[in-house]
Amino acid sequence: MIEVEHLSKIYGTTQAIADVTFRVEPGEILGFLGPNGAGKTTTMRILAGYLPATQGTARVAGFEVHENSMAVRQRIGYLPEHPPLYPDMTVEAFLYFVARIKRVPAGDRAEKVRSAMQRCFLAEKAQVSIHKLSKGFRQRVGIAQAIVHDPPAIILDEPTVGLDPRQIIEVRKLIESMAGDRTVILSTHILPEASTLCNRIAILHQGRIVATDTPEQLQQRLVSGAGYEVELEGTPANAEQAITTVRSLPGIQTVELATNATLPPNRYLLQVTATAQAEPAPEIAASLIAKGMRLHELRRTRVSLEDVFLTLTTADPQPEALRAELEGDESNSCQ
Known part of the structure; x- marks a missing residue:
């Protein structure tokens, strides 16, 4: 188990991370998702005992990192972005x-x-010098060194960066x-990787965690209502009539004509919330x-x-407001 409470790191006048709090249970993969410079690597280096x-405090397998750094290093496997x-x-x-x-x-x-070699599919490379290995195999060696002592906690910083598609799948x-x-x-800025591998995702922005939840819940909680796309065939006048008709229905919030949709001639797309x-x-x-409209398709959006990530990382981070917006009154947003 990894527990982090109110963790902050300041370099001179620069605050790298601020009030970072989260918890990761055994058997769980937590994705650290954020743009470059968000504070992912700083947090990981603190957890690994290198910074x-x-x-604030950080505990790994019950040991406080600052007070018991050697005990923590024996119980954690750490893969930096550039393995030494x-x-x-x-x-x-x-x-x-x-x-x-x-x-x-x-x-x-x-x-x-x-x-470790068997788990990382390195047995056939056991006697090969590391400098002769491909980038993918060197990354496997980096992972193998992180697990060779069979630690209960593993920290991986950008483990698939620089790999080709086949190597990414293998890793x-x-x-x-x-x-x-x-x-x-698992630290990454690759959205599909976080969504595929992680049970939960913590999104970091400017040194703060702005949201923590499962990928599915993050997507649902950002949406205040349901979205639909309505594809019609007709004239511009028909499209205007369709907008008026849909707007009059109960429960409809907005109806807009999509201006950037790629459609055949005489087709129109309405975006409805x-x-x-x-x-x-x-x-x-x-x-x-x-109303006699020629309806081609009605689909839920x-x-x-990616929408969640962009929404949370393009504004000034305001943790309390974001937690209220995304998670209601939940008190365990980072657990």
Whole structure:
């Protein structure tokens, strides 16, 4: 388990992170999502014991990071964005070296190294010098060094950066297989990666966590009502009549004519929002057909994780207001 409470870090006059609070349970993958410079790496380095916090506390497996940094390092696996590998060492020799540093008992090292290489699909590269490996295999070595001592918590900073599509898929599968009963924090700015791999996502903006929840709940909570798209065929006058007709229905909030839609000639797209309680699709279709409109398609629209991310990271971070907007009166927004 990883617990962070009111964590802050100040470099001179620059506040890198401010009042960061969250909790990650065993078996859970928490995604740290944010633009470059949001404070993801700073938070991870504090958790890994490589950087002191200015304020706040962080605990890993019950140990306070600042007071018990050596105990924490033995219980955490850390993959920096640029893993510090020794290029002249073979894969196996490097992992033995890391196991020794992590204080793995001498009698257990061979098995731990073998297990890490097997899990990271490195067995065939055991005697290959690291400098001869591809970027994807070097990243696997970085992950192997993070798990060679079998830690209960793993922190991965941008683990797929710079990899090709095939390598990205392989590394993602590896991360999924590592979770099990471990606590995993995954830093990324790749939205599909966070949505695919993570049970929950914490969005950081300008050093603050502005939202924490499952990908699905983040998408739902940003939406104040339901959205629909209505595709019609006809003249501009028909489109105006359709707008007037739909606006008159109960539960409808807004109706706009989409100006940037790519459609065949004489086709029009209406963008409709309704209250959260309304289910106006049947009434929309029936009213338009009753007016003689040629309705081609009526579909529900869905807010994407990208929409959520852009909304939360383009405004000044105001944590209390955002929590109220996104999470109502929930008191465990970061648990």
